Each structure stands twice: as structure tokens, then as C-alpha cells.
Amino acid sequence: MTRRAFHHEPEAVRQKDLIAATLDSIAELGLAGATVREVSYRAGVTPGLIRRYFDNKERLVAAAYRTFIADLTNAAAAGCGDGPALSRLAGLIRASVTAPVADGRTLSIWAAFIGTVNSDPVMAEAHRDGYQAFRDLIERLVGEVMTERQVAASPQDIRRHAIVLNALLDGLWIEISMGGDDFSRLDMIRIALDSVATLLGIDPAEFRE
């Protein structure tokens, strides 16, 4: 009997593949379905190999969470581009309510992770690190919009606006991603843009590009 053929891969590639397989497993089978065997099978390797690249399964899952949150934040931020702050904000909003940021797969993975944060200190740390980034991004953007429009706004005002905007975007993202209602007939991008404009005291007409 002969062993299955294999070939060496750089550490970075194997880690990336294992993390991708982990996220796929979680999305399709839930967190409970992301077993060592399932993940290794999807990554095209043998279960034992995982432990060469990650100390624990726990570490693998935590690494997958970090990657996931970073990718998600980047995907949202990628909608910003450059230009005036107002149009960057519009880009962020548009990206937040459309795929690939807003879709069922993303929500499933996110929820599975959030559900563990309370009981798993390792996950809690990974969470705290990654989640602040999005909040900071929005707060900075709101501040720039205010100065750009020469609106006097105290740091407290900006912070309040950022909290509310972040909440609205999170909520819209969840509603769209869950897909319970059919939003097909609705232009969710316009709804999001108009709502944000209203909250910031901006004429919605200025906000549509």
C-alpha cells in the first residue's frame, strides 16, 4: 500500500489555505462543523498537518477570525477610494450594504464568531482588536466630512454621529445579509445613503452620485 502523494508548500500558503477552509466550513456547516478533519479535508491535507501550523484548533479558529474581520473591514474600506470625504463616506456605505460585505455567508461566519466571544477569552481578544478598526474608520470619516463642509462639530458630536452611523450600517448590513425580506424591489443603497444624509443633516440630493 502506498501513501498519497503530496508536495511541500510555503508556510504562508498552508496557513492561508487552512484558514480559508476553516471559514468555508463555518459558513456551510456552522462552527460545530469546522472540525479538524473537515477543515483538513477541504484544505487537501491530513488532519495531523494542522498542528504543525497552529498550536491548537482554538488558535486556528482565532486566526481565521482575525483574517475574516480584517478582510471584511478592508472590503468595506475599499469602497472609499479617494476624493472628497463625502464621496468616500458614500463609497463606504455602498460597500457596506452590498456583496461581498453584505451576504449570508459573511453574516453566518460573523455571528458564529460573535457567539463565542463571551465564553472564549482568545476569541474575545481577537474580537476587540479587529472591531475597533471599523469604528475608527467611520469616526475619522465623519470628522473629515464635518470639516469639509465647514460644520462646527465638537469631538463629542463627531463621536455621537459615528456611533449612530455605525449602528445604522451594522443594522442594515444584518437585515440585508439575513435576507428574510425581499429587498429585491428596494434600492437599499439609496435608502442607506438617504438615511445617513438625514442623520448627518446633509441634503440627501448631495449624497447621490
Added chain:
Amino acid sequence: MTRRAFHHEPEAVRQKDLIAATLDSIAELGLAGATVREVSYRAGVTPGLIRRYFDNKERLVAAAYRTFIADLTNAAAAGCGDGPALSRLAGLIRASVTAPVADGRTLSIWAAFIGTVNSDPVMAEAHRDGYQAFRDLIERLVGEVMTERQVAASPQDIRRHAIVLNALLDGLWIEISMGGDDFSRLDMIRIALDSVATLLGIDPAEFRE
């Protein structure tokens, strides 16, 4: 050797206790920690007993989800009371951003469940049933507010407002429940009320009771 003493309980009581134990386990240990043994231990019974009241562990978890969502919706709706639609809406908002609706335990359970909806058809059904209730509640309330204020609003307008309001409340609920930032210095109730008022085109001053 003697067996442990026990006493009979009505079916409804045992089911309620088992569901409560399930939710406690999920909140404190995550969904993976809600094992048959852990749940039965917390409920003060033996693992085998679960199967007399629930066909599967899957059914138990799904039943726990139904109970959880129903209680959550009721807790939020309980803030409404009666009176003018505007003050009922304010009550709903206040309840949504304060404990026990908005707290870490609730969020953990919610997220754990949502993370399974995509991969578990039984959970998906339980989800779809329960989640519509909150949306309908908000939509009805928005409609009543509009007629009360004699503002002309088409069903589409009301629906749009309900979607946005629901998203904002969901998002604020999540942010507060996650507790990453310290909102201790901020009056989140006022922030929520002001934001909703702005979105509905109502003078925020009218909204504070």
C-alpha cells in the same frame, strides 16, 4: 447503593427548565458548551430525561431559540405600554437599548443562534417564524405615528421607515450589548431617541418624555 431522589414535574415545567438551562449554557459556554450533559446538570436532572421531552438535542435547541426570540420580542414590546403612538415608539426604543434586551448575555445567545441558521434548516425555520414579529411591530408603530401626526405616508414610505428604524435599533442594540466601548458617559437612550426622531422628520424635543 441508593439512587438519587427525584420528584415528578409537569411536562410544561420540565420543558421550561430544560430550555432555561440550555440558554444559560449557551450564554456562558457557547453553543458548543450546551451539551446534553451540561444542560441536564443545570436543570437538575439526568441526561436521559431530555429525550423524554425533546426528540432530539436539535429540537431542544430549536425550542430554546423560539422561546428566546419570543421573550426578547416581548421584553422590547413591553416597553410600549399604551397611549399615543409616539410615546409607545419611544418606549420601544428605550427598551431596545437598555437591559435586559441590550446586554451581553442576550447578544451571545442571539449570535450563537444566528450563526447556525444558514446550516441548520430546523433553526432556519425557527428563525423565520420569530424574527418577523419585531419587524411587523415596528412597521405598525411607524404607521400609527404617521397617521397620529397627520403626515401623509404611502405604505412604501412606512415600509422604508420601518426598515431603517429596525436597522438602527438592531445596530445600537448590538453596539451596546457588545460593550466594547464605554457608553457609560453617554446617554444612549437620548441618542437613540434623537436619531429616530431625525429619521422620521420629528422634532427631537417632542420625543423626550
Added chain:
DNA sequence: ACAGCAATTAATCAAGTGTATAATTTGAAA
């Protein structure tokens, strides 16, 4: 008081889990 049934426990099982380790293969260096 007691008979009988339903409720509950205790013990067990097969399957699946994460982990550990020895045996094997690969690929690059000499």
C-alpha cells in the same frame, strides 16, 4: 394500603472529537 403506570435514573454504546507520535515522502543542497 397498594397496584400500576408514568417519570426518572443509571449504565452503556457507537461515533466523532482533538491531540500525539512514529513512519514516510518530498525537495533542495552538496
Added chain:
DNA sequence: TTTCAAATTATACACTTGATTAATTGCTGT
């Protein structure tokens, strides 16, 4: 071509999981 460390596989182990079943207990009606 040969060598040899590193990467990968295969196998095994101890443990936990959900489920099953027989034995026992509590309770209610008579």
C-alpha cells in the same frame, strides 16, 4: 546522485458527544 532535514501522512489514543435501554422510583387513583 546522494544526503538529510523538513514537511506530510498514517495510525492510534483518550475523551466527549448524543443516543439507547433496562432498572428503579415516585405518585395517583382506587
